[in-house]
Amino acid sequence: MIKIALLGYGTIGSGVAEVLDINHDSIAKKAGEEIAVKYILDLRDFPGDKNENKIVHDYEIIVNDPEISVVVEAMGGVEPAYTFVKRALLAGKHVATSNKALVAKHGPKLLQIARERQINFLFEASVGGGIPIIRPLISCLTADVVEEITGILNGTTNYMMTKMSEEGSEFADVLKDAQQKGYAEADPTADVEGHDACRKIAILTSLVAGSQVDFEDIHCEGITKISAADIKYAKAMGKNIKLLASSRMVDGGYSAIVAPFLLDDAHPLYNVHDVFNAVFVHGNVLGDAMFYGSGAGKLPTASAVVADIVDIVKHIDKNIVIFWDEKKLTLKDYKDVAYKFFVRAAADKDAIEAAFGTVSYVEVPEIAGETAFVTEPMSGKVYEEAAAKVSGMINMIRVD
Amino acid sequence: MIKIALLGYGTIGSGVAEVLDINHDSIAKKAGEEIAVKYILDLRDFPGDKNENKIVHDYEIIVNDPEISVVVEAMGGVEPAYTFVKRALLAGKHVATSNKALVAKHGPKLLQIARERQINFLFEASVGGGIPIIRPLISCLTADVVEEITGILNGTTNYMMTKMSEEGSEFADVLKDAQQKGYAEADPTADVEGHDACRKIAILTSLVAGSQVDFEDIHCEGITKISAADIKYAKAMGKNIKLLASSRMVDGGYSAIVAPFLLDDAHPLYNVHDVFNAVFVHGNVLGDAMFYGSGAGKLPTASAVVADIVDIVKHIDKNIVIFWDEKKLTLKDYKDVAYKFFVRAAADKDAIEAAFGTVSYVEVPEIAGETAFVTEPMSGKVYEEAAAKVSGMINMIRVD
Numbered sequence: 001m002i003k004i005a006l007l008g009y010g011t012i013g014s015g016v017a018e019v020l021d022i023n024h025d026s027i028a029k030k031a032g033e034e035i036a037v038k039y040i041l042d043l044r045d046f047p048g049d050k051n052e053n054k055i056v057h058d059y060e061i062i063v064n065d066p067e068i069s070v071v072v073e074a075m076g077g078v079e080p081a082y083t084f085v086k087r088a089l090l091a092g093k094h095v096a097t098s099n100k101a102l103v104a105k106h107g108p109k110l111l112q113i114a115r116e117r118q119i120n121f122l123f124e125a126s127v128g129g130g131i132p133i134i135r136p137l138i139s140c141l142t143a144d145v146v147e148e149i150t151g152i153l154n155g156t157t158n159y160m161m162t163k164m165s166e167e168g169s170e171f172a173d174v175l176k177d178a179q180q181k182g183y184a185e186a187d188p189t190a191d192v193e194g195h196d197a198c199r200k201i202a203i204l205t206s207l208v209a210g211s212q213v214d215f216e217d218i219h220c221e222g223i224t225k226i227s228a229a230d231i232k233y234a235k236a237m238g239k240n241i242k243l244l245a246s247s248r249m250v251d252g253g254y255s256a257i258v259a260p261f262l263l264d265d266a267h268p269l270y271n272v273h274d275v276f277n278a279v280f281v282h283g284n285v286l287g288d289a290m291f292y293g294s295g296a297g298k299l300p301t302a303s304a305v306v307a308d309i310v311d312i313v314k315h316i317d318k319n320i321v322i323f324w325d326e327k328k329l330t331l332k333d334y335k336d337v338a339y340k341f342f343v344r345a346a347a348d349k350d351a352i353e354a355a356f357g358t359v360s361y362v363e364v365p366e367i368a369g370e371t372a373f374v375t376e377p378m379s380g381k382v383y384e385e386a387a388a389k390v391s392g393m394i395n396m397i398r399v400d
Numbered sequence: 401m402i403k404i405a406l407l408g409y410g411t412i413g414s415g416v417a418e419v420l421d422i423n424h425d426s427i428a429k430k431a432g433e434e435i436a437v438k439y440i441l442d443l444r445d446f447p448g449d450k451n452e453n454k455i456v457h458d459y460e461i462i463v464n465d466p467e468i469s470v471v472v473e474a475m476g477g478v479e480p481a482y483t484f485v486k487r488a489l490l491a492g493k494h495v496a497t498s499n500k501a502l503v504a505k506h507g508p509k510l511l512q513i514a515r516e517r518q519i520n521f522l523f524e525a526s527v528g529g530g531i532p533i534i535r536p537l538i539s540c541l542t543a544d545v546v547e548e549i550t551g552i553l554n555g556t557t558n559y560m561m562t563k564m565s566e567e568g569s570e571f572a573d574v575l576k577d578a579q580q581k582g583y584a585e586a587d588p589t590a591d592v593e594g595h596d597a598c599r600k601i602a603i604l605t606s607l608v609a610g611s612q613v614d615f616e617d618i619h620c621e622g623i624t625k626i627s628a629a630d631i632k633y634a635k636a637m638g639k640n641i642k643l644l645a646s647s648r649m650v651d652g653g654y655s656a657i658v659a660p661f662l663l664d665d666a667h668p669l670y671n672v673h674d675v676f677n678a679v680f681v682h683g684n685v686l687g688d689a690m691f692y693g694s695g696a697g698k699l700p701t702a703s704a705v706v707a708d709i710v711d712i713v714k715h716i717d718k719n720i721v722i723f724w725d726e727k728k729l730t731l732k733d734y735k736d737v738a739y740k741f742f743v744r745a746a747a748d749k750d751a752i753e754a755a756f757g758t759v760s761y762v763e764v765p766e767i768a769g770e771t772a773f774v775t776e777p778m779s780g781k782v783y784e785e786a787a788a789k790v791s792g793m794i795n796m797i798r799v800d
Contacts, residue, residue, distance in 0.1 A: 019543050019685050029610075030542040032721065124540070130686045132540035139539065140524070140532035142430040143419050143706030210429075268692055271671045276688075285419050286530045286703040288676075289693035292668055293686065303686040306543030314721065321432065321714065 002031070002313050005039040005062040007084055008075035009046065009055065012098050012125070015302030016072055016309075017051055027306065031313040038068060063087050070312055072305060073097040082106050089113040089121060094316070096308035098125035098301055104199040108212050108326040118319045122308035127200040128153060130300025131293035133279045135311070137207050138322055144283030146208045150246035150400075153200040155275035155295040156184045156191040157223050157243045161260075162273045165240060170228050183275060193222035194243060194258040201245035204279070205256050207322070208247065211329035213256065219334045221259040225395055232364045233342065233372050239264050241397060242272070248337060255332040261400040262342055335380030340399035344372045346392030355389035370394055402431070402713050405439040405462040407484055408475035409446065409455065412498050412525070415702030416472055416709075417451055427706065431713040438468060463487050470712055472705060473497040482506050489513040489521060494716075496708035498525035498701055504599040508612050508726040518719045522708035527600040528553060530700025531693035533679045535711070537607050538722055544683030546608045550646035550800075553600040555675035555695040556584045556591040557623050557643045561660075562673045565640060570628050583675060593622035594643060594658040601645035604679070605656050607722070608647065611729035613656065619734045621659040625795055632764045633742065633772050639664050641797060642672070648737060655732040661800040662742055735780030740799040744772045746792030755789035770794055 006013045017037055020027060028034045039062050040054045049055075062068055063084075071088040073095060075081045081102045085095050089110060097103065102110075103126045114121040124134045128151065137146075152158050156178060163174040175192065178184035190196045195215075202215035223243050234241050239262040247256040263270045268290040272278040277295025282288055294300035311320065342362070345352065352359060352371060359373040370392075375383065387393055406413045417437055420427060428434045439462050440454045449455075462468055463484075471488040473495060475481045481502045485495050489510060497503065503510075503526045514521040524534045528551065537546075552558050556578060563574040575592065578584035590596045595615075602615035623643050634641050639662040647656040663670045668690040672678040677695025682688055694700035711720065742762070745752065752759060752771060759773035770792075775783065787793055 022685060023543060023545055026545050027543060030723065131689060132536045135540050136532045136536060139711060140535050140707050141703075142710040143423060143427060143703040145423055145426050265671070268671075271665075271668075283703060285422060285699040285706075287694045287697070287700050289531060289691075291689075291691060293689035297687070299685040300687050303541075303543040303683060306685075307540050310542040311539060318718065323430065 001034045001036055002069055003036055003038040003067045004070040004072060004309065005041065005068050006037060007041045007071060007073045007081070009040045009042040009044070010074065011298050012301050012305065013040065013072070013074035015298040016074060016305050019299060019302045019306045027310060031310040033313050035309060035313065059084055063091050068093055069316065070094045070096065070309055072309065073099055073102070074305065075099065076101065078102055078105050085110060086113065089117065089119065092117055092119060094120045094312040096122045096305055096312060098123070098305050100126040100199045100203065104202045104215050107203065107206065108324045111322050111324055112326065115319050115321070118317065120312050120315055120320050122311060122320070124308050125301045125304035127203050128277045128279055128291070128293070129295040129297060130303045131277055131279065131291050131295060132304070132307070133204070133291050134207065136291060137204070138320070141281065141283055141286065144286045145249070146281060146283055147249045148247065148282040149204050149208055149279065150244050150269065151201065151204065151279040152242055152269055152272050152277050153197040153245045153279070153295065154191055154243060155277055156188070158272065158277070159183050159275045161223065161226070161241055161243065164226065164228065164231050165234070168228050168231060171224060171226060192224055194220045194245070197243060197245040198258045201247060201256055201258060205247040205254055206324050206329070209254050209329050210323040211325045211327050213329050213331065217331050218256045218258060223260050226260055227395070229344070229367055230395060230397060232367060233344070233362050234262055236362055236364050237262065240270050242269060244269070244400065250332045250337060253332045254329065255334050255337050257334045259398060261398050263400055267400060335384070338377045338379050340377050341375045341383050342372070342397045342399055343375065343387070344370050344394040345390050346370050346394060347390050351390055355386040374399060401434045401436055402469055403436055403438040403467045404470040404472060404709065405441065405468045406437060407441045407471060407473045407481070409440045409442040409444070410474065411698045412701050412705065413440065413472070413474035415698035416474060416705050419699060419702045419706045427710060431710040433713050435709060435713065438465070459484055463491050468493055469716070470494045470496065470709055472709065473499055473502070474705065475499065476501065478502055478505050485510060486513065489517065489519065492517055492519060494520045494712040496522045496705055496712060498523070498705050500526040500596070500599045500603065504602045504615050507603065507606065508724045511722050511724055512726065515719050515721070518717065520712050520715055520720050522711060522720070524708050525701045525704035527603050528677045528679055528691070528693070529695040529697060530703045531677055531679065531691050531695060532704070532707070533604070533691050534607065536691060537604070541681065541683055541686065544686045546681060546683055547649045548647065548682040549604050549608055549679065550644050550669065551601065551604065551679040552642055552669055552672050552677050553597040553645045553679070553695065554591055554643060555677055556588070557597070558672065558677070559583050559675045561623065561626070561641055561643065564626065564628065564631050565634070568628050568631060571624060571626060592624055594620045594645070597643060597645040598658045601647060601656055601658060605647040605654055606724050606729070609654050609729050610723040611725045611727050613729050613731065617731050618656045618658060623660050626660055627795070629744070629767055630795060630797060632767060633744070633762050634662055636762055636764050637662065640670050642669060644669070644800065650732045650736060653732045654729065655734050655737050657734045659798060661798050663800055667800060735784070738777045738779050740777050741775045741783050742772070742797045742799055743775065743787070744770050744794040745790050746770050746794060747790050751790055755786040774799060
């Protein structure tokens with residue numbers, strides 16, 4: 001019998017308790033041991049809840065109980081999560097977490113402590129919710145040098161882009177709809193400005209590169225500038241607009257970006273709609289692969305956390321090696337990566353071609369007073385020089 | 401330094417040597433040890449090949465060399481692969497294989513020997529080529545009861561269905577094209593009759609159920625009856641026809657089938673084209689997930705084999721537990737599963753409705769002399785009773 005403690009009894013923490021309950025027998029069989037929740041740390045009480053007698057308010061009870069071999073952190077945020085997780089590891093307790101902020105900021109330090117003690121720090125649920133992506137990267141794609149990893153990593157914005165595409169509506173309207181449905185928060189900044197996706201691609205890039213990528217170093221554009229007119233042009237080109245978080249190998253290093261992209265229907269991420277997430281990987285020998293599923297939600301995320309717990313129980317005396325040095329990786333300049341650029345400008349074709357050279361024009365009958373076009377592939381630097389020469393620029397979206 | 405032997409220097413065996421060479425340093429880092437090929441067993445010699453001095457013709461050299469800790473089986477077929485693999489395991493050598501016929505037939509026996517000796521028998525490449533699916537099933541979806549696993553598991557037939565859909569051509573023509581491109585063999589039976597996909601879904605179902613599923617027990621229909629007319633109807637309905645290999649949980653057991661299915665564009669497998677493979681999984685807590693990638697090909701398949709080798713090196717003293725008993729699982733009758741059925745019959749609407757009840761008709765202007773329709777969901781048994789009442793049945797395709 002493995003006894004565990006949950007830190008936090010919110011959506012994910014209670015989901016973990018629920019999954020351990022629903023699939024109790026099959027989980028025990030796969031782990032080789034029964035798994036029981038002994039404590040749940042939360043500031044609140046939960047009178048009437050089936051786990052109400054497991055609630056504790058003092059972390060010392062958990063960290064000092066030698067019966068607890070696994071701590072599940074589902075509090076979110078960097079502190080006090082970091083202090084609690086670090087103390088658990090130092091006390092020889094394995095940790096599973098769903099906390100992307102914690103992992104993005106302190107992942108390598110916590111992995112190092114786990115490695116030194118031959119225990120485990122796992123975080124499958126921190127990226128892509130229920131989609132298995134961290135473990136496949138660590139244990140399945142080991143024969144490859146990953147040359148690109150690109151994800152739709154935020155369900156809220158993907159829902160919004162899907163709605164805008166289906167209904168032709170404006171950003172402000174779909175945001176209101178997403179807030180009403182509970183998909184977007186009252187302050188939607190972290191989602192719509194791409195900050196959430198940015199932390200996730202920082203984690204994935206760190207794992208791919210084996211060194212710390214600070215999310216603050218990643219160029220990040222959200223979806224707030226995407227309008228119904230952009231969607232109309234996308235449709236005219238047979239493309240979808242998706243908020244991508246992407247890292248590519250450039251000159252032996254990695255360049256990372258979070259931004260809206262135009263994808264055509266041959267791209268594996270083209271058809272990832274609503275709140276679903278997906279991660280596309282290109283390996284130098286594997287070629288293209290994609291992992292798709294529920295990127296958020298109580299039970300899918302808890303499913304990933306519980307899979308970590310099972311893996312911990314199967315490796316109770318062995319550290320699962322995860323390469324992620326504390327040494328900071330300096331990213332290559334995202335402006336050195338070449339894309340085609342879709343551009344809308346209140347300018348005439350002569351001015352556009354003088355600045356951008358050969359372009360392909362896109363026309364939408366009901367939009368007048370502007371010229372829309374797609375450039376040839378060029379680096380971000382070359383694009384910016386060209387764009388500076390054209391007055392009346394309206395919007396730009398990269399084409400993948 | 402880990403020394404390995406390759407059994408077979410054909411497409412996959414030589415691919416394994418190539419991947420170990422191309423990504424030598426990154427693989428050594430991830431495995432924690434350098435990996436070197438010491439022997440390659442093949443009947444042929446390879447004069448001028450960079451590995452020509454590693455070729456041996458006698459298996460005894462390999463099985464009796466204590467320096468060899470990992471044997472990679474890439475010969476294909478059940479014998480002599482089974483004898484060689486079994487002897488390697490009995491001699492305490494780990495084994496990785498890409499051989500679906502071997503795994504489908506003798507998987508549980510070989511896993512048992514590996515378990516008893518605390519070594520490993522891994523077979524990621526036996527299903528879905530380079531797509532990580534076996535390891536995710538074993539180590540990522542452990543929190544879930546898998547209620548459905550459905551794959552596009554044969555690249556040849558998926559290429560053919562894609563071509564038929566794109567070009568409106570007939571089965572015989574695309575088969576010829578696939579043979580010319582080297583995607584289909586001179587005798588295409590194993591692909592087009594679904595036998596290849598059948599072995600793969602037998603392996604996946606065995607892993608999901610934890611017991612031996614014999615592929616001979618799985619109802620298997622190929623794509624040979626699919627015509628250009630069927631594709632026209634599919635397009636009229638906004639659907640694609642795909643050869644699916646699928647297992648579903650029914651009454652606490654599993655029912656399995658290989659057959660062409662009509663998928664609409666909301667299905668994650670709808671957009672899997674050409675030689676790509678994908679596996680869709682529905683877990684009771686995870687919900688929907690999908691794994692997509694190159695289902696065949698030298699380097700993608702070798703990538704999966706090498707990932708197994710790396711996992712073996714990381715678990716050199718520890719058996720990775722894979723639940724798959726020799727005890728045979730009796731499958732539920734596939735005719736008990738309910739689908740909608742798309743039907744073409746040279747019959748009038750009165751006769752059709754008398755037999756099938758309410759149906760939705762599908763019309764394609766250029767096809768005359770027949771009636772096409774989609775039934776309400778019904779079990780295969782109910783469908784067969786209804787179909788027996790209608791004379792002039794032309795074709796039936798299930799709708800997923």
